[in-house]
Amino acid sequence: MFTYIARRIVYVIPIVISVALVCFLLVHITPGDPLVAVLPADASQELAQQLRTAYGFDRPLPVQFGLWLWRAVHGDLGSSIATGRPVLSEVMRAVGNTVTLAIFAAMIGFTLGLLFGLIAGYFRDSWIDKLATSFAIAGVSVPHYWLGMVLVIIFSVQLNWLPAVGAGPGGSGAWAWDWDHLRYLILPAVTSSVIPMGIVTRTVRALTGDILSQDFVEALRAKGLRETNVFRHVIKNAAPTALAVMGLQLGYMLGGSILIETVFSWPGSGLLLNSAIFQRDLPLLQGTILVLALFFVLLNLLVDIAQAAIDPRIKRG
Amino acid sequence: MRTEKTRTMALAAALAIALAGLPRAAGAETVLRIGMTAADIPRTLGQPDQGFEGNRFTGLTMYDALTMWDLSSSDKASVVIPGLATEWKVDDADKKKWIFKLRPGVTFHDGSPFNADAVVWNVDKVLKQDAPQFDPSQVGVTASRMPTLASARKVDDMTVELTTKEPDSFLPINLTNLFMASPAKWQKFYDTSEGADAKAKSQAAWAAFAKDASGTGPWKMTKFTPRERLELAKNAAYWEKARVPKVDKMVLLPMPEANARTAALLSGQVDWVEAPAPDALPEIKQRGFVLYSNEEPHVWPWQFSRIEGSPWNDIRVRKAANLCVDREGLRDGLLAGLMVPATGTFEPGHPWRGNPTFQIKYDKPAAQKLMQEAGYGPNKKLTVKIQTSASGSGQMLPLPMNEYLQQALAECYFDVQLDVIEWNTLFTNWRRGAKDPTANGSNATNVTYAAMDPFFALVRFLQSSMAPPVSNNWGYINNPKFDELVTKARQSFDPAARDAALAELHAASVDDAAFLYVAHDVAPRAMSPKVKGFVQPKSWFVDFSPVSMTQ
Numbered sequence: 001m002f003t004y005i006a007r008r009i010v011y012v013i014p015i016v017i018s019v020a021l022v023c024f025l026l027v028h029i030t031p032g033d034p035l036v037a038v039l040p041a042d043a044s045q046e047l048a049q050q051l052r053t054a055y056g057f058d059r060p061l062p063v064q065f066g067l068w069l070w071r072a073v074h075g076d077l078g079s080s081i082a083t084g085r086p087v088l089s090e091v092m093r094a095v096g097n098t099v100t101l102a103i104f105a106a107m108i109g110f111t112l113g114l115l116f117g118l119i120a121g122y123f124r125d126s127w128i129d130k131l132a133t134s135f136a137i138a139g140v141s142v143p144h145y146w147l148g149m150v151l152v153i154i155f156s157v158q159l160n161w162l163p164a165v166g167a168g169p170g171g172s173g174a175w176a177w178d179w180d181h182l183r184y185l186i187l188p189a190v191t192s193s194v195i196p197m198g199i200v201t202r203t204v205r206a207l208t209g210d211i212l213s214q215d216f217v218e219a220l221r222a223k224g225l226r227e228t229n230v231f232r233h234v235i236k237n238a239a240p241t242a243l244a245v246m247g248l249q250l251g252y253m254l255g256g257s258i259l260i261e262t263v264f265s266w267p268g269s270g271l272l273l274n275s276a277i278f279q280r281d282l283p284l285l286q287g288t289i290l291v292l293a294l295f296f297v298l299l300n301l302l303v304d305i306a307q308a309a310i311d312p313r314i315k316r317g
Numbered sequence: 318m319r320t321e322k323t324r325t326m327a328l329a330a331a332l333a334i335a336l337a338g339l340p341r342a343a344g345a346e347t348v349l350r351i352g353m354t355a356a357d358i359p360r361t362l363g364q365p366d367q368g369f370e371g372n373r374f375t376g377l378t379m380y381d382a383l384t385m386w387d388l389s390s391s392d393k394a395s396v397v398i399p400g401l402a403t404e405w406k407v408d409d410a411d412k413k414k415w416i417f418k419l420r421p422g423v424t425f426h427d428g429s430p431f432n433a434d435a436v437v438w439n440v441d442k443v444l445k446q447d448a449p450q451f452d453p454s455q456v457g458v459t460a461s462r463m464p465t466l467a468s469a470r471k472v473d474d475m476t477v478e479l480t481t482k483e484p485d486s487f488l489p490i491n492l493t494n495l496f497m498a499s500p501a502k503w504q505k506f507y508d509t510s511e512g513a514d515a516k517a518k519s520q521a522a523w524a525a526f527a528k529d530a531s532g533t534g535p536w537k538m539t540k541f542t543p544r545e546r547l548e549l550a551k552n553a554a555y556w557e558k559a560r561v562p563k564v565d566k567m568v569l570l571p572m573p574e575a576n577a578r579t580a581a582l583l584s585g586q587v588d589w590v591e592a593p594a595p596d597a598l599p600e601i602k603q604r605g606f607v608l609y610s611n612e613e614p615h616v617w618p619w620q621f622s623r624i625e626g627s628p629w630n631d632i633r634v635r636k637a638a639n640l641c642v643d644r645e646g647l648r649d650g651l652l653a654g655l656m657v658p659a660t661g662t663f664e665p666g667h668p669w670r671g672n673p674t675f676q677i678k679y680d681k682p683a684a685q686k687l688m689q690e691a692g693y694g695p696n697k698k699l700t701v702k703i704q705t706s707a708s709g710s711g712q713m714l715p716l717p718m719n720e721y722l723q724q725a726l727a728e729c730y731f732d733v734q735l736d737v738i739e740w741n742t743l744f745t746n747w748r749r750g751a752k753d754p755t756a757n758g759s760n761a762t763n764v765t766y767a768a769m770d771p772f773f774a775l776v777r778f779l780q781s782s783m784a785p786p787v788s789n790n791w792g793y794i795n796n797p798k799f800d801e802l803v804t805k806a807r808q809s810f811d812p813a814a815r816d817a818a819l820a821e822l823h824a825a826s827v828d829d830a831a832f833l834y835v836a837h838d839v840a841p842r843a844m845s846p847k848v849k850g851f852v853q854p855k856s857w858f859v860d861f862s863p864v865s866m867t868q
Binding site for chain 2: 035047050051054055079081082083084085090093094149152153156157160163164165166167170171172173174262263264265267271272274275278279280
């Protein structure tokens, strides 16, 4: 197991360097001036050159990449062009808010997804299956930003039960785990949860149905095992694939949703990316993409390790 | 009898206690919560980013400039009035030198005095590269808005001399963009900040200052959560007593999405939203919220290429385009009333409007006649290509509006082709001009502009020396009459004479059909009926001081 983990960690290093290179190049090859946030269109060339030098954009691209990577390795992602604030603190604050939202959404989405999937798979082709599958299809089909707006109209504007936007009465800086704050989380979390709920339902339904039709299940039943114990074996066999899918979904959610966070003005990484894109704030854009990509890589690593722990065949392969 | 007297006394006492409680209730903290269109709180350190929305919320609230805009009327054009300077005068012997007399008795929020040293310090923060407080991040948004200012010198405690690179009568107007931050507060941060060198210490001091800012404005910063909220408290000691805010606290919340802002208003989370979702306007009104709008110094134009071979070099074609657009139809249909038809950069009533002889209106037969005179007709259409964006700050609804123009101009023998690119790219291309490959063969560009001051509204487009790479004369307009009038306006130091020269320049530009003038934005905002006393001036800015909240 140790060798397996070590090998997986070694694989991560070239992935991280490639990710860093891609996110650096991606933001530099997009058209537009990186100083657009601080340089009005009518600024003189002299002023533009002065600022280009001040921000280091006059240097060759490989030099800029080298310096950026060197600082990033030392935990310094530079400062936002638009705000002057350190990118790392901006990203970490936003990521913290997205993690809060993602975990809450994952709890809703995974719980419902597992429940619907297992029930649908067990009662395959029955009306229960059709109902659960309908929920799953609706979950993956309905545009979540549209659903968010509809929920806001119903629960905030019409019924006035839940707040429409924001991350707490005093902002996320004053976040507390009480009802006054949790009520701000409900609508964005429910909206975020529908896609993972649908995907997990469909995956688990297919897995459950498939496993139930296998010979070993018949053998277990023939041995006289009670149905609950048979079901436990089914769950154990479905777990590695379900876990991989949930890991990927959690990764997507931790990456933040630009649309959902914008609809709910939730100050997470999606809203931060949105702002960085529109302001052409290259250091902020690079830093945010890098941190989110690293999260994804790390999460995949953890899922791989967890899968190996559950299913010994994986680490042998 | 005794019992009755006791009861009466008890009742009187209870009433007295209740009445004593009333002033407390009436004096409960009043809070005004505003949903901005910005995705982040504009910078708070004195020179805001995010264009004039930044100045509106974190410039004019916490800071003052030497000169200010009069924002007290919704009818009259907003003009420059004294701010932290009480009077100013150009030197008769050397028109590049200006003397500004400063307002006595003004203090920054930290208690330090405002004086000539503070003015020099604030000029140096953006112009003097070897000054400790020089901050490159504030230069871009400031220096370009006062392009001729060169330096500042203290004459005495309450007098300062400003020098320009060339004689420039626009300086007092440009100075509305230079906000006075507290040198004493910054120095305190600088002295305690850590950094490898003076530059790093300076950056750290500005970062600290942005979190705990100090200006002389009617609002003081009390709490700041980046990207989420800025809380401001009223400055009860503000130097202009009439502009001491009427509410105790103002909370600014970034909400970039129009539907989210609207939902926040309708659900009572905020009291005021900028630019509500246009589709929701009927519901907003029906629920008793109040809509405000007014003509803004903003122009939605096509800026013509005037380089060799451009079809717009023919004035008949330029005039025909201006006459072929039913602006009222655009306003009442597509934009649901949220625009003012543009008949120039400035509309009648503005001091810089002048008396153009070419009347911009919808007159299709006249437009068709002009096009026929120019050699075009139903069987020989003129193909023009317009570079525009699908969205963008101040662009209103660029694509549907351009499609409207496409259809309208087709009736006057134009074949309009649209080159739709991303907003920041369009904005960057604007600096490069019609000759640059980024124009992609376009012979007009559709970038909206603010028309607050003469340089931004007229000079940068009309003066031949402002052609790229210097400034935004994208189409390389080269009209000696414009150049002459720009010089005349810049060198007319009597405000009335300066305004007359600017009016002459504007009239000349309309007569020349320099742009296709289409619309002025109206800065719509929606408010709870609890918000009282708001005046929406003809400006990008508003004064929050007279706003009050009823219970």
